[in-house]
Amino acid sequence: MRGARVLQLRLGKPLRWPLGLPVDEFAEQVVGDIGRRGKYLWLPLHPAGSTDLSGGSAGLLLHLGMSGSLCWNPTLPPAGAHDHFDLQTDRGTLRLNDPRRFGAVVWSPSLHSGPAARLLQGLGAEPFDARLTPQSFHAALQHRRAPIKAVLLAGDVIVGAGNIYACESLFLAGIHPALRADRISRPRATRLLAAVRATLARALELGGSTLRDFSDVHGASGAYQSQAAVYGRAGQPCNQCATPVRKLLQAQRSTYFCALCQRR
DNA sequence: CGGGACGCCTGTGAGC
DNA sequence: TGCTCACAGGCGTCCC
Numbered sequence: 001m002r003g004a005r006v007l008q009l010r011l012g013k014p015l016r017w018p019l020g021l022p023v024d025e026f027a028e029q030v031v032g033d034i035g036r037r038g039k040y041l042w043l044p045l046h047p048a049g050s051t052d053l054s055g056g057s058a059g060l061l062l063h064l065g066m067s068g069s070l071c072w073n074p075t076l077p078p079a080g081a082h083d084h085f086d087l088q089t090d091r092g093t094l095r096l097n098d099p100r101r102f103g104a105v106v107w108s109p110s111l112h113s114g115p116a117a118r119l120l121q122g123l124g125a126e127p128f129d130a131r132l133t134p135q136s137f138h139a140a141l142q143h144r145r146a147p148i149k150a151v152l153l154a155g156d157v158i159v160g161a162g163n164i165y166a167c168e169s170l171f172l173a174g175i176h177p178a179l180r181a182d183r184i185s186r187p188r189a190t191r192l193l194a195a196v197r198a199t200l201a202r203a204l205e206l207g208g209s210t211l212r213d214f215s216d217v218h219g220a221s222g223a224y225q226s227q228a229a230v231y232g233r234a235g236q237p238c239n240q241c242a243t244p245v246r247k248l249l250q251a252q253r254s255t256y257f258c259a260l261c262q263r264r
Numbered sequence: 265c266g267g268g269a270c271g272c273c274t275g276t277g278a279g280c
Numbered sequence: 281t282g283c284t285c286a287c288a289g290g291c292g293t294c295c296c
Contacts, residue, residue: 016272016292039290066289067274082274100273102290119292146267154267155291163289251268253289270294280284 001072004031004089005048012084015096016065016104020115031089032057035111038123038159039063042111043087043094058109060087061116065102071095124157127200132158138189141181148184149177150251152196161196165203167231167256169196176264177248177255202227230256 009026011019032044044059064070074092085096085105096103108116124140125132140157141148151157152166161169170177173195175188184192206227229239234247238258248255 016290063290065273065291098273099275100289102273144266150267153290252270254287266296268294268296271292272290274288276287278284278286280282 001031001043001089001091001094002033004091005029006031006045006087006089008086008088010079010086010088012079012082013101015084015098015101016063017106017115019105019107021107026087032059037120038126038155040120042116044111056110056112058107059111059116061104061106061108061111061119062096063104064096065098065100065104067100068096068098068103071097122156124155124159127158127160127196132193134186134190134193137193138184138186141184141189144181146181147178147250148175148181148192149255151181153251153253158193158196160200163253163255164228164231165196165199168228169199171230171257171262172199174262176259176262177250177257179264230258232256 006026006029009023011023026045028048029045030048030050032046035042035044041062042059043062044057046057050057062070072092072094076086076088076093079086079095080097082097082099083095084098084101084103087094096105106115106119108114110116111120125136137158141151144151144157146154149166149170152161152169153163155161167177169192173188173192175184175192230245233245234256235244237243238245238261241258241260243258243260245256246259248257
């Protein structure tokens with residue numbers, strides 16, 4: 001998309017927040033290099049002729065929520081019921097389809113100020129950032145008394161592990177989801193960090209997860225879900241020890257785990 | 265300040 | 281067969 005010139009911006013039903021800028025103000029803006037932080041995407045937009053392609057420019061912060069998907073079309077197909085955002089450019093259209101509308105598209109004057117800065121502040125480390133080490137991960141957990149599952153989900157220590165991947169990572173690391181984060185030893189924190197990384201890497205390979213209700217023809221449905229060791233498998237035998245997988249509620253979210261393989 | 269509950273939204277599948 | 285209803289999830293926001 002880099003270098004594409006915006007022709008028009010179209011909105012469908014409201015997403016999580018208002019766009020924050022009248023749609024006609026986007027015409028003639030030029031798209032820069034797309035970036036990512038956590039589950040947010042940053043789409044820089046700068047005036048035609050400007051050479052500033054860095055994070056210093058204004059842009060759009062996008063989030064796919066839980067049911068959002070983006071697609072790039074050379075032309076502009078008719079908008080469907082769940083197509084809530086179209087960025088039409090001279091090279092094609094970027095479209096956001098989001099049935100549940102937990103997703104967001106918000107304009108920000110820069111990545112480091114305004115709504116973008118507010119939404120990104122407080123995000124935890126990128127899981128594959130080399131600066132995130134077993135030592136720093138363990139140290140961050142030492143400050144938290146909440147159950148480790150809740151801490152992973154909160155995303156302020158490490159981003160990227162939502163409900164499915166948090167459950168899977170804890171299983172892989174052999175850690176009970178209700179264990180207080182600050183009770184996790186150095187060796188186990190090391191294992192957990194490796195497990196989160198392995199889980200996310202595997203999910204990326206398989207194209208992510210697709211909930212049962214979203215395996216539509218659009219975005220190819222991710223294959224990860226069917227590979228899950230514990231997630232969504234309550235009552236079924238653990239594939240390591242055959243003990244039935246259990247389900248518990250933590251912070252209003254379902255947690256799946258094996259009581260034998262995952263110790264406190 | 266940390267931790268937990270809540271609400272947004274809608275397709276799906278289970279139960280009647 | 282048709283209808284109702286609980287449930288699923290990311291994450292900002294509110295309250296204790």
